[in-house]
Amino acid sequence: MYSFEPNEEQQMLIDAVGKFAENDLRPAAHDAEESRELPKKLVSKGWELGFLQASTPEAYGGFGERSAVTGVLALEEMAYGDLAGALAVLTPSLFATPVLLGGSEEQKQQYLPKIVGGDWAPYTGALMEMSFDFDPNALKTTAKAEGDKYILNGEKIFVPFAKDAEALIVYANLDGITQGFIVEKGSAGLSVSDEREKVMGLNALPMYRVKLENVSASRLGGASGHDFELILSAMRVASAAAAVGVARSSFEFAKNYAKERDAFGVKIAQKQAIAFFLAEMATEMEAIRLLTWEAAWKLDNNKEDAHTAAYLAQTGAADMAMMVTDRGVQIYGGHGYIRENPVELLMRNGRGFASLLGLVIL
Amino acid sequence: MTIDFEAPKPLVNMQTMLQTVAENMMRPTSREMDENEHAIPWDYIEFMHTAMRSMGGAGGLAPVEDKPKEGAEKRPPIGYQKLAVQIEMLAWGDVGYYLITPGGGLGAAAVQAAGTPEQKAKFLARFNDDKPTFAAMCMTEPGAGSDTSAIRARAVLDEKTNEWIINGEKIFVTAGDKSFTEYEKLGKGFIVVWASIDPSAGRAGMRAFVVEAGTPGVKITKLEHKLGIRASDTAAISLVDARVPFENVLGSPTVEKSTTGFKGAMATFDATRPLVAASGLGVARAALEFLKEKLKENGVEIRYGLPRQKLTNIEREVIDMEIMLKSSWLMVLKAVWMADNKKSNALESSMSKVKAGDVTTKVTQKAVEILGPLGYSREFLLEKWFRDAKITDIYEGTGQINRLVVARQILGYTGAELR
Ligand SMILES: Cc1cc2nc3c(=O)[nH]c(=O)nc-3n(C[C@H](O)[C@H](O)[C@H](O)COP(=O)(O)OP(=O)(O)OC[C@H]3O[C@@H](n4cnc5c(N)ncnc54)[C@H](O)[C@@H]3O)c2cc1C
Ligand SMILES: Cc1cc2nc3c(=O)[nH]c(=O)nc-3n(C[C@H](O)[C@H](O)[C@H](O)COP(=O)(O)OP(=O)(O)OC[C@H]3O[C@@H](n4cnc5c(N)ncnc54)[C@H](O)[C@@H]3O)c2cc1C
Numbered sequence: 001m002y003s004f005e006p007n008e009e010q011q012m013l014i015d016a017v018g019k020f021a022e023n024d025l026r027p028a029a030h031d032a033e034e035s036r037e038l039p040k041k042l043v044s045k046g047w048e049l050g051f052l053q054a055s056t057p058e059a060y061g062g063f064g065e066r067s068a069v070t071g072v073l074a075l076e077e078m079a080y081g082d083l084a085g086a087l088a089v090l091t092p093s094l095f096a097t098p099v100l101l102g103g104s105e106e107q108k109q110q111y112l113p114k115i116v117g118g119d120w121a122p123y124t125g126a127l128m129e130m131s132f133d134f135d136p137n138a139l140k141t142t143a144k145a146e147g148d149k150y151i152l153n154g155e156k157i158f159v160p161f162a163k164d165a166e167a168l169i170v171y172a173n174l175d176g177i178t179q180g181f182i183v184e185k186g187s188a189g190l191s192v193s194d195e196r197e198k199v200m201g202l203n204a205l206p207m208y209r210v211k212l213e214n215v216s217a218s219r220l221g222g223a224s225g226h227d228f229e230l231i232l233s234a235m236r237v238a239s240a241a242a243a244v245g246v247a248r249s250s251f252e253f254a255k256n257y258a259k260e261r262d263a264f265g266v267k268i269a270q271k272q273a274i275a276f277f278l279a280e281m282a283t284e285m286e287a288i289r290l291l292t293w294e295a296a297w298k299l300d301n302n303k304e305d306a307h308t309a310a311y312l313a314q315t316g317a318a319d320m321a322m323m324v325t326d327r328g329v330q331i332y333g334g335h336g337y338i339r340e341n342p343v344e345l346l347m348r349n350g351r352g353f354a355s356l357l358g359l360v361i362l
Numbered sequence: 363m364t365i366d367f368e369a370p371k372p373l374v375n376m377q378t379m380l381q382t383v384a385e386n387m388m389r390p391t392s393r394e395m396d397e398n399e400h401a402i403p404w405d406y407i408e409f410m411h412t413a414m415r416s417m418g419g420a421g422g423l424a425p426v427e428d429k430p431k432e433g434a435e436k437r438p439p440i441g442y443q444k445l446a447v448q449i450e451m452l453a454w455g456d457v458g459y460y461l462i463t464p465g466g467g468l469g470a471a472a473v474q475a476a477g478t479p480e481q482k483a484k485f486l487a488r489f490n491d492d493k494p495t496f497a498a499m500c501m502t503e504p505g506a507g508s509d510t511s512a513i514r515a516r517a518v519l520d521e522k523t524n525e526w527i528i529n530g531e532k533i534f535v536t537a538g539d540k541s542f543t544e545y546e547k548l549g550k551g552f553i554v555v556w557a558s559i560d561p562s563a564g565r566a567g568m569r570a571f572v573v574e575a576g577t578p579g580v581k582i583t584k585l586e587h588k589l590g591i592r593a594s595d596t597a598a599i600s601l602v603d604a605r606v607p608f609e610n611v612l613g614s615p616t617v618e619k620s621t622t623g624f625k626g627a628m629a630t631f632d633a634t635r636p637l638v639a640a641s642g643l644g645v646a647r648a649a650l651e652f653l654k655e656k657l658k659e660n661g662v663e664i665r666y667g668l669p670r671q672k673l674t675n676i677e678r679e680v681i682d683m684e685i686m687l688k689s690s691w692l693m694v695l696k697a698v699w700m701a702d703n704k705k706s707n708a709l710e711s712s713m714s715k716v717k718a719g720d721v722t723t724k725v726t727q728k729a730v731e732i733l734g735p736l737g738y739s740r741e742f743l744l745e746k747w748f749r750d751a752k753i754t755d756i757y758e759g760t761g762q763i764n765r766l767v768v769a770r771q772i773l774g775y776t777g778a779e780l781r
Binding site: 001002003004005006007010069132133134135137255258259269270272275276278279280282283284286287288290291293294297298301307308311312315316319354 | 363364365366367368369370437438440443666667668669670671672681682684685686688689690692693695696699700710713716717762765766768769772773775779780
C-alpha cells in the first residue's frame with residue numbers, strides 16, 4: 001500500500017534532528033567553514049541524538065533496527081543544517097554500519113557495543129582514491145590474502161577523522177572485487193598525512209590522506225567476506241539524502257531572500273525569472289527526495305532492483321544539488337558570491353555530490 | 363502509516379489487465395488511427411466500456427473504490443491511485459486512444475469537484491449505463507486560454523422559464539464531438555461549459571453549466587487537425603442562445619464577493635493535473651522502453667553502477683531519462699495518494715504536472731534523437747509518441763502556468779502579486 005507519510009517514531013526523529021540542525025549546526029556552519037574547525041560540543045550533541053544507537057540492534061548495544069528509510073529522513077534534516085557538521089556527527093557510522101551490514105558475528109561483538117555504547121569516537125572509513133574516474137568497484141588499493149590476514153597496499157583520500165581514528169574500514173581490491181578490511185590504529189605500514197585534505201567545500205570536516213604499505217588487516221565478514229554492494233548502496237542513498245538537505249537549505253535561503261530583495265519596484269520573487277527558478281528548484285528537489293525514499297525503501301525490503309535504484313538516486317541527486325545550489329547563488333545576485341552569505345558555501349558543497357562517495361553511510 | 367512503496371494488489375492486477383488491452387487493442391492500430399484523424403474506433407470504445415463497467419465503474423476521472431467484501435477490514439482509499447495507474451498504462455498503449463476511453467473525462471471531473479450531491483447523482487450515473495458515454499469540459503476560448511479570467515461566454519437567467527441562456531465560443535474541447543453529438547452507439551453525453559453570470563464580478567462570476575448532448579443552439583463547428591493525439595477529437599463548439607435548466611449550474615447560482623466559482627474550476631485541476639501527468643508519463647515510458655529495446659538489439663548495454671566518467675554518452679542519456687521518469691512518476695503517486703487521503707495537494711499536483719510536462723517532452727525528444735533514422739521513421743511508433751507527448755506540457759495548464767501555481771504556493775503569493 002503506497003504511503004508517503006513517515007511513521008510517528010520517524011517524525012519524532014525528524015523533529016529532533018531538525019531542531020538540532022536549525023539551532024546548532026546552521027548557526028555554526030559559516031565560522032566552522034572559515035576556521036576549518038567544528039565546535040567539539042556540536043559533534044557530541046549530535047551524537048547524543050542517538051541516530052546510530054537507534055539503528056543498532058540490542059544484541060550489539062544499541063536499541064533499534066537499522067532502516068535506510070529512517071536514515072534518509074534524518075540525514076536530509078541534518079544536512080539541511082550543515083553538511084560538514086552532519087558528516088562529522090555521522091562519521092562513526094562509516095565504521096559501524098559496514099560492520100553491521102557485512103561483519104562476522106565476532107566482528108560485530110567486538111566493535112559495535114564499544115562504538116554505540118560510548119561517546120562519539122573517531123571510527124571511520126576509507127573508500128576514495130585520487131583518480132578522475134574513481135570507481136568504487138575497481139579500486140586501485142589492493143588486498144592479498146596471507147594466512148587468515150590480508151595485506152593492503154595503496155593510498156586513500158578524503159578520510160574523515162583519520163588522524164586519531166581508533167580503527168577504520170579500508171576498501172580494497174581483492175582479486176577484482178571490492179571488499180572492506182578492518183585496520184586498527186597504529187598498524188604497521190599505516191600512515192596518515194599530517195596535513196588535512198584541502199577541498200573546495202567541507203572545510204570544517206577534518207579529512208586526511210591515508211597510505212597503506214603492507215598493512216595487515218582482517219577482512220570484513222571473515223574468510224568468506226561480505227556483499228560490498230549492500231554497503232555501496234547504503235552510501236549512495238546517504239549521498240542522495242544529504243544532497244536533498246543541502247539543496248533545500250539553499251532553496252530556503254534563496255526563497256526568503258527573493259521575498260525581501262527589491263528591484264525595479266517589486267520584490268525579485270515577483271519576477272517570473274526568479275519565481276520559475278524557485279518553482280523548478282522545489283520540483284526537482286521533491287522529485288529526487290521521493291526517488292531517494294524509494295531507493296531506501298527498496299534496500300530495506302531487499303527488492304531486486306534496489307541497487308540500481310540507489311545508483312539512480314545518487315546520480316540524480318548530484319545533478320539536482322548542483323542545479324539548485326547554483327540557482328541559490330544566482331538569486332542572491334552579487335551577494336550570493338560573497339562568503340558572508342550562506343548560499344555560497346552551499347554551492348561549493350552542492351558540487352561535491354558528483355565527486356564524493358563514502359563520506360557518509362546509512 | 364509509514365513510508366511504503368509497495369503497490370497495492372488491486373493496482374498491480376489492474377495494470378496487468380490493462381497492459382493486455384494496450385498490447386492487443388491499442389498498439390496494433392495506433393498507426394492507423396494516427397493516419398486517419400477523426401476516425402472513430404468503435405471496437406475499442408465498446409470493448410473498454412464493457413471492461414470498465416465490469417471493473418466496478420466505467421472510465422472517467424472520478425475515483426471509484428472497490429466495495430469492501432463483507433466482514434473485510436476497511437482499507438484506505440486508493441481511487442485516485444487506481445486512476446493514475448490506469449491512465450499511465452493506457453497512455454503507454456496509446457495516449458490518443460486513452461483520451462477516447464468512454465467515461466466522464468474532464469466533464470465529470472468538473473461535476474465531481476463543483477457539483478452538489480444531487481447534481482453528482484443526476485449527471486454521473488449515466489456512465490455506467492448500457493452504452494458508452496462521454497462528457498467534456500469547455501473552458502478555453504479563442505481569446506482566453508491560460509488566462510481563464512478573460513472568458514467571454516455569458517449565461518443569463520431567463521426568469522420566466524427558469525432557464526439559463528448561454529452564448530459563447532469554445533475551442534479545443536477534448537472529446538467534444540463524442541460528448542455532444544448524438545451517435546447511435548453512444549449514450550447521451552454532456553459538456554460542461556464555463557461562462558460568466560456576472561462579468562463585472564470577474565472570477566467570482568464564473569460558473570460551470572452542464573449542457574446536455576443535442577441541446578439546440580449548440581454546434582460543433584470544427585474538429586482540429588493536430589500534431590499528435592490524433593485519435594482524440596478536439597472540437598470547437600459554438601453556443602448561440604442555448605437554453606439549459608436552472609439546476610444545471612454547478613454549485614451556487616448566486617454571485618458572492620468571492621471567487622468560489624473559479625475555485626471550483628481550480629479544484630477540478632488539482633484533481634486532474636496528476637492524472638494528466640500520468641498520461642504523459644505513459645507515453646514517455648513507452649518511448650524509453652522502445653529506446654532500450656533497440657539499443658539492446660544493437661548490442662548497446664547500459665552499465666548501471668559505473669561512475670559518470672566511465673559511461674558513454676548514450677548510457678548517460680538513458681540513465682538520466684530513467685531518473686527523470688521514475689522520479690516524476692513518484693510525484694504523481696504522491697499527489698494522488700494525497701488526494702485519496704483528503705490531504706490538500708494543490709502544490710504537489712501542480713509540481714507533478716510541471717515535472718511530467720518536462721520529462722515527457724524531453725524523454726521522447728531524446729529517444730528520437732538517439733535512435734537517428736529509426737526515431738524519425740514512421741515505420742516505428744516512436745516518432746508518433748514524440749508528437750503525442752508534447753500536449754502534456756500544454757493542456758491542463760501549460761508548463762508556465764503550473765510553474766506560476768507552484769511558485770505562488772511556495773512564496774505565499776496571490777495571483778496579483780505574481781502574475
Ligand atoms: C566579485 C564582484 C565584483 C563586482 N564588481 C563591480 C564593480 O567593479 N563595479 C560595480 O559597480 N559593481 C560591481 N559588482 C556588482 C555587480 O555588478 C552586481 O552584483 C550585479 O549587477 C547584480 O546586482 P545585485 O547583486 O544587487 O543583485 P540584484 O539586482 O539584487 O539581483 C538579485 C537577483 O535578481 C535578479 N533580478 C534583478 N532584477 C530582475 C528583473 N527585472 N527580472 C528578473 N530578474 C531580476 C538578478 O538577476 C539576480 O538573480 C561586482 C559584484 C561582484 C560579486
Ligand atoms: C489537444 C488539446 C486539447 C485540449 N483540451 C481542452 C479541453 O478539453 N477543455 C478546455 O477547456 N481546454 C482544452 N485545451 C486548451 C488548453 O488547456 C489551452 O490550450 C492551454 O490552457 C493554453 O491556452 P492557449 O492555448 O490559449 O495558450 P495561451 O494562454 O495563449 O499561452 C501561450 C503561451 O504563453 C504562456 N503564458 C500564458 N500566460 C502566461 C503567464 N501569465 N506567464 C507566463 N507565460 C504565460 C503559455 O504558457 C504559453 O506558452 C486543449 C488544448 C489542446 C491543444
